[in-house]
Amino acid sequence: MKKNLDSYSETLFHLINFRNIQFIDSRSMIGIDYESFIIISTIGAHYLIHNTKQGSNWNSVWENIRQKKVEEIYSKKKLTIFAVSYILNIPRETVRRKVDILKKKKLISHTTKLGLLPTEKIEEIMKPFAKQELIALAKFLQELKKHKALDQLLNLKD
Numbered sequence: 001m002k003k004n005l006d007s008y009s010e011t012l013f014h015l016i017n018f019r020n021i022q023f024i025d026s027r028s029m030i031g032i033d034y035e036s037f038i039i040i041s042t043i044g045a046h047y048l049i050h051n052t053k054q055g056s057n058w059n060s061v062w063e064n065i066r067q068k069k070v071e072e073i074y075s076k077k078k079l080t081i082f083a084v085s086y087i088l089n090i091p092r093e094t095v096r097r098k099v100d101i102l103k104k105k106k107l108i109s110h111t112t113k114l115g116l117l118p119t120e121k122i123e124e125i126m127k128p129f130a131k132q133e134l135i136a137l138a139k140f141l142q143e144l145k146k147h148k149a150l151d152q153l154l155n156l157k158d
Contacts (some may be wrong), residue, residue, distance in 0.1 A: 007149035018140040022133060029129045032105070036089065036098045040126070042087055043108060043116050046079040078115025 025036035076113045081099055085092040099116065102108045144150040 007144075007147050007152065010147045011144060011153055013139050014143045018136055021136045025129060025132060025136075029132070030107075030125055032102070032107075033098075035094070036102055039084055039086060039090075039095060039098055040102065040107060040118075040122070042084050043079060043094045043118060044122075044126075046077075046116075047118055050077045078113075080115050081110070084116065 009094075022037075023034050026032060026034055030037065031039070068117060081095050082092060085095045085097075088095070099108065099110055103110055106119055108122070109117045109119055134148075141150060144153060
């Protein structure tokens with residue numbers, strides 16, 4: 001690294017705590033294991049990048065998921081099990097098994113035509129989690145700022 005991060009241990013400590021909170025909350029609030037959470041997150045990221053406008057607000061993002069047009073929009077840029085496996089470097093069979101579990105919980109749907117899609121139930125389950133996660137992220141960044149590590153981290157280069 002060209003620039004040293006003077007508060008490296010402080011930054012790492014708060015990052016680990018953020019991840020721990022995410023891990024615990026994904027299990028307690030959503031009722032899924034962490035790999036399944038990451039798979040849902042990948043589906044969510046795919047949805048967000050292809051189906052929402054940059055800078056969309058909190059309510060409009062969730063409103064878009066509720067619309068029946070999601071299937072119509074998604075058919076143009078479908079996300080496959082193979083793609084998720086590749087993105088996350090998780091064996092395809094593992095992704096397929098976890099997708100089956102997520103389908104049974106009605107958090108996602110999957111067809112060969114449309115690929116992996118968020119369902120309307122995802123809002124009910126993920127919205128409270130997402131709000132809590134944003135609060136945890138804010139606290140993480142506030143701690144970095146408080147210990148004067150945020151600016152150093154933002155200016156860090158290879």
